[in-house]
Amino acid sequence: MSSLISVRGLTRIFDVSKPWLNRVLERRPKAYLTAVSDVDFDVEEKTVYALVGESGSGKSTIGKIVVGLLSPSGGSVEIEGIDLSHEPDAAKVDRIRSDVQMIFQDPYASLNPRWRVRDIIVEPVSHRGGDTEGLAEKLLEQVGLSAHDASKFPHEFSGGQRQRICIARALASNPRVIVCDEPTSALDVSVQAQVLNLMSDLREELGLTYLFISHDLTVVQHMADRIGVLYLGRLVEEAPRDRLFTEPKHPYTEMLFDAAPRMDAFGREVNPPQGEIPDAINPPSGCAFHPRCPIATERCARERPEMRTIGDTRVACHLAE
Amino acid sequence: MTQTTDAPPVLSVRDLVVEIPTRAGILRPTDGVSYDIRRGEILGVVGESGAGKSMTGNAVIGLLDPPARIAGGEILLNGQRIDRLPRDKMRHIRGDKIGMIFQDPLTSLNPLLTIGDQLTETILEHLDVSQSKARERAIAALEEVGIPAARSRIDSYPHEFSGGMRQRVVIALALCAEPDLVIADEPTTALDVSVQAQIIALLKRLCREKGVAVMLVTHDMGVIAEAADRVAVMYAGRLVELGPVQEVVETARHPYTAGLMASTPRASLGHRRLRQIPGAMPRLNALPTGCPFHPRCDRAEEKCRQEPAPSLGACGGRAACWFPLDPGKEENAA
Numbered sequence: 326m327s328s329l330i331s332v333r334g335l336t337r338i339f340d341v342s343k344p345w346l347n348r349v350l351e352r353r354p355k356a357y358l359t360a361v362s363d364v365d366f367d368v369e370e371k372t373v374y375a376l377v378g379e380s381g382s383g384k385s386t387i388g389k390i391v392v393g394l395l396s397p398s399g400g401s402v403e404i405e406g407i408d409l410s411h412e413p414d415a416a417k418v419d420r421i422r423s424d425v426q427m428i429f430q431d432p433y434a435s436l437n438p439r440w441r442v443r444d445i446i447v448e449p450v451s452h453r454g455g456d457t458e459g460l461a462e463k464l465l466e467q468v469g470l471s472a473h474d475a476s477k478f479p480h481e482f483s484g485g486q487r488q489r490i491c492i493a494r495a496l497a498s499n500p501r502v503i504v505c506d507e508p509t510s511a512l513d514v515s516v517q518a519q520v521l522n523l524m525s526d527l528r529e530e531l532g533l534t535y536l537f538i539s540h541d542l543t544v545v546q547h548m549a550d551r552i553g554v555l556y557l558g559r560l561v562e563e564a565p566r567d568r569l570f571t572e573p574k575h576p577y578t579e580m581l582f583d584a585a586p587r588m589d590a591f592g593r594e595v596n597p598p599q600g601e602i603p604d605a606i607n608p609p610s611g612c613a614f615h616p617r618c619p620i621a622t623e624r625c626a627r628e629r630p631e632m633r634t635i636g637d638t639r640v641a642c643h644l645a646e
Numbered sequence: 647m648t649q650t651t652d653a654p655p656v657l658s659v660r661d662l663v664v665e666i667p668t669r670a671g672i673l674r675p676t677d678g679v680s681y682d683i684r685r686g687e688i689l690g691v692v693g694e695s696g697a698g699k700s701m702t703g704n705a706v707i708g709l710l711d712p713p714a715r716i717a718g719g720e721i722l723l724n725g726q727r728i729d730r731l732p733r734d735k736m737r738h739i740r741g742d743k744i745g746m747i748f749q750d751p752l753t754s755l756n757p758l759l760t761i762g763d764q765l766t767e768t769i770l771e772h773l774d775v776s777q778s779k780a781r782e783r784a785i786a787a788l789e790e791v792g793i794p795a796a797r798s799r800i801d802s803y804p805h806e807f808s809g810g811m812r813q814r815v816v817i818a819l820a821l822c823a824e825p826d827l828v829i830a831d832e833p834t835t836a837l838d839v840s841v842q843a844q845i846i847a848l849l850k851r852l853c854r855e856k857g858v859a860v861m862l863v864t865h866d867m868g869v870i871a872e873a874a875d876r877v878a879v880m881y882a883g884r885l886v887e888l889g890p891v892q893e894v895v896e897t898a899r900h901p902y903t904a905g906l907m908a909s910t911p912r913a914s915l916g917h918r919r920l921r922q923i924p925g926a927m928p929r930l931n932a933l934p935t936g937c938p939f940h941p942r943c944d945r946a947e948e949k950c951r952q953e954p955a956p957s958l959g960a961c962g963g964r965a966a967c968w969f970p971l972d973p974g975k976e977e978n979a980a
Contacts, residue, residue, distance in 0.1 A: 379840060514910050515926075522919055522922055543910070584839045586842070586846070589871070592872065595872070598840040
């Protein structure tokens with residue numbers, strides 16, 4: 326199988342300096358936040374690749390770079406072999422853009438309240454001058470709503486129904502890849518189940534590829550084929566789903582699994598993880614996880630671990646084996 | 647107040663009804679809810695948005711926003727009714743006897759005061775101690791919730807703390823006057839997984855060591871399973887199931903609880919399709935007749951459409967349902 330999305334050495338640095346005058350008066354240097362640092366991964370066609378991590382791990386930044394909402398500071402994202410930020414041929418860029426769509430976390434914020442559902446859904450197509458006759462109605466039925474809903478406004482729908490509208494809009498331009506940034510985090514469990522099932526069905530019917538971004542390990546375990554774990558902007562471990570959940574190799578992955586609440590662990594006494602996510606502007610030296618790592622050695626503080634391949638897992642840890 | 651083993655439960659809610667009069671009619675976000683919480687017990691209250699979980703919690707601490715009001719039933723704290731107390735009496739009970747932890751730690755702390763000021767203010771209000779004693783107590787409270795270098799950080803402002811640390815400050819604030827009951831409304835929803843585990847472990851430890859009764863309101867079944875002793879499941883303002891946490895999670899009796907459990911993705915279930923409950927929670931102004939769950943229930947019969955579901959106490963069982971699931975005879979997958 327060929328990889329549809331190929332991310333190489335992806336880096337994104339944000340300038341978070343104070344305004345110029347403050348810097349001069351307070352004699353402060355410029356401050357930079359490295360949100361994503363040297364991330365490599367491939368997403369194969371018709372699979373679900375999940376990125377998990379806590380806040381500040383850079384997962385949403387990667388998602389935005391993949392759809393082209395942000396440009397990378399370094400490295401490249403190739404989709405179908407075309408690098409969006411360096412491709413000179415505008416027609417090719419436009420084709421890729423319509424092949425990659427996105428579903429956002431908050432279905433209340435991602436639909437224009439003044440537009441009718443029909444106009445929201447067909448916008449990706451009408452913008453490119455495509456034929457939109459009956460398209461919204463067809464898509465609404467495909468995502469489990471009724472064709473009559475096309476002339477309603479977003480406020481007439483519940484959160485789960487709005488997320489279905491977002492999915493319909495993402496499907497409008499007949500995409501190959503959908504980047505889903507926490508698509509169910511704002512939804513209740515029973516509605517989350519409906520949306521996740523719908524996404525699985527659509528994937529089978531339409532042969533979609535998902536880049537699935539989430540902080541919820543149970544959802545990721547349910548949806549993903551391959552999972553990348555991010556910590557402070559770096560990929561620390563990547564493995565097929567079952568391998569990752571049965572044999573986590575990076576101490577951070579293990580810590581995440583231990584900390585996640587489980588429904589079969591009644592009255593479990595967890596040994597809660599130590600410390601918190603460090604400041605991304607001044608990250609720790611060496612391996613960024615070493616101050617919280619239970620097995621860290623002196624080498625971890627000094628030397629950043631390279632990504633190594635062990636079996637079908639890739640892991641960035643000196644001590645993993 | 648010292649407690650003996652046969653003392654009344656710390657909190658006892660009896661047939662609580664909360665009403666919101668609107669132009670379109672009277673809404674009942676909480677309808678006939680009854681439960682007890684004993685000393686040192688964590689009662690989990692779960693349900694989806696709009697189930698009335700927070701409304702019940704707010705009614706207990708007397709913080710219902712008008713025009714919402716308690717229209718029936720009673721709330722007893724250590725055997726004494728608190729639902730009809732005048733505002734200033736209730737104000738004293740809040741903080742003194744009942745502590746509160748809200749979802750967003752940034753909005754429940756005053757950004758203009760140091761955390762030390764906020765803690766000593768609460769301590770001075772409720773306990774008869776001097777200013778310097780209050781400060782010592784505040785430092786002790788911060789140490790208790792695991793804030794490193796409490797003595798030097800007590801003069802920091804809320805924005806100088808991370809989200810997890812801020813939630814610890816809120817917990818310290820809730821516990822500094824040594825309440826008997828703590829109401830924690832989604833205390834970990836805004837936090838990351840690793841910090842959530844720390845906060846849950848902290849709540850459990852404090853509950854065990856101080857014998858505080860905790861009402862833990864959340865939508866996260868995993869948190870409930872790990873932290874709670876008993877769990878109350880709410881749907882459309884009603885209590886549909888109440889029982890020990892392991893029994894409710896593993897062998898749910900009410901079809902809604904069973905559906906909720908089956909729709910939660912779980913490691914043990916693997917990659918297969920999630921079971922989904924069709925439809926969505928009804929709006930309060932359009933509640934169906936009979937049992938409010940019947941339009942979404944696959945076991946509903948004529949009786950469910952006609953008659954209101956039995957109340958938990960009356961049917962003597964765990965679930966407020968005419969046809970509860972019997973896990974002995976059939977699997978939950980029914």
